[in-house]
Amino acid sequence: MTLSVITLAALLDVSVLSVSVPMLAIGLWAILQWRTNRHALKTRITLTVAINTTWMMALYVIADLHQGQYMLEVHMFYFINSGLVVAYACWRSVVTTLVIALVHHGLLSFTVPSLVWPAETYSWIHFWNHAGLGSLNCALGVTIAAVISRHLEHMEHQASRDELTSLLNRRGIHVALRQALLDENAVLHVLVMDLDEFKSINDTAGHAxxxxxxxQTAKELxxxxxxxAAIGRSGGDEFVVILRDAQWHEIDSFVDSVLEWSRLPFLYDGRELRFGLSIGIASSALRVRSPDQLFAEADMALxxxxKPGSNKAQVFSEELREQARQRKTIADEIVRGLERDEFIPFFQTQHDPLQGTVIGLEALARWNHPTRGLIGPECFIEIATEISKVADIDAVILQKAVQHVVExxxxxxxxxxxxxxxxxxxxRDPKLADTILQxxxxxxxxxxxxxxxxxIDKLTDHDQWMIDWLRGRNIRIEIDDFGTGRASLVALTRLRPDAIKIDRELVAPTIKDPDQQLVLRAIIEMANGLGVETTAEGVETHEQANLLRKLGASAxxxxxxxxxxxxxxxxxxxPYTRDVAC
Structure with missing residues (x-):
């Protein structure tokens, strides 16, 4: 900027010394402040005032040497100068300084117009007006802009923080990871953690x-x-930890410490709350430099x-990527399969244990895949559940099965x-009643x-109402795969189903395992005592069929x-009948 003014003085035949000496003195002082602390507000204001004063001194020296012939140019360069000065500090300064300058000149124009718009000559008071008050304008503009900037920075900080835990929120985590990835030599590890059984805590102990x-989880992490480490809560019960240039033994130690803590009971209001943690780990060491891809890989690992249960950690690998790709492919094909009506019912007969006659049918879902042929539910039900399509498959199989029976x-x-x-x-599907009625x-x-x-121990009032509504329409309620989960006894006493189906895992070892026979006998006698029928599935041999007949199975x-x-x-x-008795 100094060189620009010196060049301007030379072009107008003005002595360079008369302009450059004061400018160099002020410029050296400003540069000294800049080197001391260039980001401080004091430095910005100092530079603003110095530059503005230097400009105005040079312009007024030029105007003075030419008998005031350049007053219009002085005003023009004044506004150009102000714009350049404030643009250095912050673009917001342009706006604030412009407003201040306009107000200042407006007031002077109405009160003492000769100070702003001299008619025939000019006075050095114009210099003090523009150099002094102009510097004040610029200084005020920069100060206001700096205050606004700090306020916006504070808002930016708050916008990147989670209100509940004071950790980084999802936005803050992405910003932190994106900035860290700018260093091409850095190796970053992203750990995504999910609290297991957290919903159960909310449901039983309350949201507080x-x-x-x-x-407490945020505090422990x-x-x-x-x-x-950069630590954040991405939402719900999910936390994220970003580790930079950490060795794998350090990661293992951190993960073990977190899992060990999560196994301890948590005391709240005099009661013990228990939950677990599952952790998925992804690393930029696999040449991944995209934040979204790192999070996606950590989610796959999570x-x-x-899958095995809570309190486990898994590191992402190419094998997981391939499995995720296959699952995505199957998920897309399930959606297309529903659109193309590819799901069909197969039927298996249920038999009377005494006579061997057919007493019922079970409709089983099959997927008539266009390229892979017939696929059983074990290959698609889990994925269909994840993408919320299992209810649609249920409805299709139910409607088609009933239509076949009617025919x-x-x-x-x-x-x-x-x-x-x-x-x-x-x-809890509002469409269930309509499906049944149709x-x-x-x-x-x-x-x-x-x-x-x-x-069954968590049945809502609406669930119970729906079960009663189904029974009112002469629809039987049965429990499948009985004996493999935790709700068995509760189901028998609270729900009182019309029948239970004993899981094949209990039926298979009955012949060789006397203890398993005792378990089957206990289940069947308990069900019979409550007036609940029993159907044994997975019967593959004559010996199994005969044993179950003797134990009192209903089908x-x-x-x-x-x-x-x-x-x-x-x-x-x-019409098929097969002899069961020896």
């Missing part, structure tokens, strides 16, 4: 207890993590960590019962088989009688 758990009844072929597997989440009437009694993971189902058949083939087996 849940908030306390979240705050801050205590256990390395000093250079998903795998939660058979019209042809003179009858089955006394049709059992259909239904996801327990359907009890089914065609049939002589066979409809039975809905709910898996016992329904957690038998399995490959000993026949495998599941498509609708066009099951008709041949409906």
């Amino acid at each position: 207890a849940g908030d306390t758990v979240l705050r 801050s205590r256990l993590a390395p000093q250079n 998903y795998r960590a939660k 058979w009844e019209n042809a003179g072929i009858h089955a006394s019962k049709l059992a259909v597997n239904v996801s327990c989440s359907r009890l 089914l065609p009437e049939m002589r066979a009694q409809l039975a809905l088989e709910f898996v016992e993971t329904i957690l 038998l189902q399995g490959y000993f009688f026949n495998r599941p058949f498509p609708p066009e083939e099951i008709l041949e087996h409906l």
